[in-house]
């Protein structure tokens with residue numbers, strides 16, 4: 001799993017947020033298909049690692065645009081939980097939080113951290129995730145009553 005070294009395209013930050021939101025959209029749509037009697041998606045909660053450098057406002061904006069067309073998902077709220085970066089050293093076993101700086105180049109290249117204990121290369125264990133944590137939906141309780 002070294003895919004996290006993938007680079008974002010410079011200048012394509014907004015597009016990147018949009019493509020990430022599209023991925024979430026499809027994942028949530030699939031989940032909604034598995035739940036019986038879904039009437040409405042109310043909320044989608046996502047975990048966004050700080051090392052993804054995704055812009056939460058852009059993500060929410062993209063979510064609004066994407067869900068606009070979908071009767072089940074229209075008006076749902078995207079709630080973003082930021083995940084602090086953490087790492088571990090395969091060499092000496094050190095693990096702990098990783099310090100990030102406000103370096104604009106981080107937006108295009110995943111930074112490589114070195115171990116504060118032995119200087120070896122750190123494996124990032126948290127901070128690169130972009131996953132759906134859970135969704136909140138309104139479901140038909142089977143009664144069929146209007147509301």
Ligand SMILES: [Zn+2]
Pocket residue numbers: 089090091092093094115116117118119120
């Ligand atoms: Zn180390």
